Amino acid sequence: MMLTALGLMSGTSLDGVDVALIETDGKQIKAFGPSGYRPYSNAERSLLRRALTEAVHLPRRDARPGALAEAERAVTLAHAEAVAAFTAQNRMKPEEIDIVGFHGQTVLHRPERRLTVQIGDAAALAKAIHIPVMHDFRAADVEAGGQGAPFVPVYHRALAQSLEREGPIVVVNIGGVANITYIDGNDTLIACDTGPGNALLDDFMYRTMNQAFDTEGKFAALGKADEAWVARALELPFFRLPPPKSLDRNDFAALKLGDVQPADGAATLTAFTAAAIARIIPLLPRRPRSWIICGGGARNLTMLRMLREQVGSATVQAAETLGWASDAIEAQAFGFLAARALKGLPLSYPATTGVPMPMTGGVIARP
Ligand SMILES: Nc1ncnc2c1ncn2[C@@H]1O[C@H](COP(=O)(O)OP(=O)(O)OP(=O)(O)O)[C@@H](O)[C@H]1O
Numbered sequence: 001m002m003l004t005a006l007g008l009m010s011g012t013s014l015d016g017v018d019v020a021l022i023e024t025d026g027k028q029i030k031a032f033g034p035s036g037y038r039p040y041s042n043a044e045r046s047l048l049r050r051a052l053t054e055a056v057h058l059p060r061r062d063a064r065p066g067a068l069a070e071a072e073r074a075v076t077l078a079h080a081e082a083v084a085a086f087t088a089q090n091r092m093k094p095e096e097i098d099i100v101g102f103h104g105q106t107v108l109h110r111p112e113r114r115l116t117v118q119i120g121d122a123a124a125l126a127k128a129i130h131i132p133v134m135h136d137f138r139a140a141d142v143e144a145g146g147q148g149a150p151f152v153p154v155y156h157r158a159l160a161q162s163l164e165r166e167g168p169i170v171v172v173n174i175g176g177v178a179n180i181t182y183i184d185g186n187d188t189l190i191a192c193d194t195g196p197g198n199a200l201l202d203d204f205m206y207r208t209m210n211q212a213f214d215t216e217g218k219f220a221a222l223g224k225a226d227e228a229w230v231a232r233a234l235e236l237p238f239f240r241l242p243p244p245k246s247l248d249r250n251d252f253a254a255l256k257l258g259d260v261q262p263a264d265g266a267a268t269l270t271a272f273t274a275a276a277i278a279r280i281i282p283l284l285p286r287r288p289r290s291w292i293i294c295g296g297g298a299r300n301l302t303m304l305r306m307l308r309e310q311v312g313s314a315t316v317q318a319a320e321t322l323g324w325a326s327d328a329i330e331a332q333a334f335g336f337l338a339a340r341a342l343k344g345l346p347l348s349y350p351a352t353t354g355v356p357m358p359m360t361g362g363v364i365a366r367p
Pocket residue numbers: 009010011012013014015173174175176177178197198199202212213214215216217294295296297299300301330
């Protein structure tokens with residue numbers, strides 16, 4: 001049975017809530033619907049940054065000390081507003097949407113402690129929007145010993161099926177953290193986080209230039225990357241680990257650039273993201289032939305150029321060039337995952353998160 005699912009994603013970049021409608025049976029994509037975006041205000045973003053800092057000490061996934069309780073209310077409210085604006089704009093009634101997939105905001109990700117924390121009150125959201133809400137996608141996976149991330153690979157596979165191109169194909173999502181899905185025919189699906197996405201660069205741009213991000217990578221294009229710094233950073237043990245593996249947004253926050261010109265710093269961090277993505281090549285079964293880039297990083301032309309320089313003769317394409325709605329992919333993915341969860345289909349696999357067996361997940365909150 002086809003379902004109309006609305007996916008909601010608030011990613012590690014802390015930029016806002018992405019909303020996207022998808023019609024799917026959880027296996028195939030029948031149609032894409034419209035998408036939307038509700039940015040966080042500066043005050044909301046500061047509150048989320050505080051919540052991330054304070055979450056480092058969280059003992060349990062349901063504890064909400066300090067700023068976390070207020071941040072959770074803000075996240076829930078922002079999502080309720082995002083849905084209300086989306087349905088009003090597209091003249092939809094709540095009854096026309098079968099299920100909402102609500103990721104929430106990750107504030108801490110420590111799979112080695114069997115802990116991954118997404119804030120956002122699904123029961124309150126379901127009541128506010130009058131639609132059943134699937135949430136807590138990562139918890140069961142982490143409890144079973146998986147990495148709890150990435151979860152978009154099943155959706156990347158569904159998207160790639162329509163391409164009919166020879167593999168291996170890698171779909172890269174460059175959000176706050178970067179992650180890849182390796183697809184080779186129908187049977188091979190491998191995934192992991194690769195390292196930083198935009199978070200380090202965003203934080204640097206904010207500190208040095210008071211800008212949220214490096215638009216189109218123009219600022220980094222003016223600078224010169226410190227290749228020796230990048231090579232040293234890539235010696236961290238994480239980069240040697242084979243997939244599956246995952247990261248917390250702030251796992252590389254302790255890396256310091258030292259005293260650099262801002263443009264050189266931006267170039268170095270951009271090069272670090274590109275090199276960390278390419279560092280996965282020797283850890284994959286075969287060398288990928290094509291790389292498809294989605295997430296906000298696909299708009300960073302310097303990052304794309306640096307990635308092209310790293311992958312030799314393989315093609316590197318922004319997802320938009322294939323007609324995929326790059327900014328909406330993660331929200332679509334959580335709509336797709338909500339449909340899969342409703343049907344009890346697996347969300348994660350041993351080769352995507354390291355979970356011992358294919359696992360479904362998600363918890364439903366009804367209005
Ligand atoms: N025009 C642009 N030029 C360059 N970079 C951009 C542009 N637009 C967005 N970005 C980058 O993309 C980021 C947002 O990406 P995205 O929305 O994919 O992240 P996310 O979904 O929050 O993260 P994650 O996938 O880690 O959960 C911004 O913070 C910025 O760094």
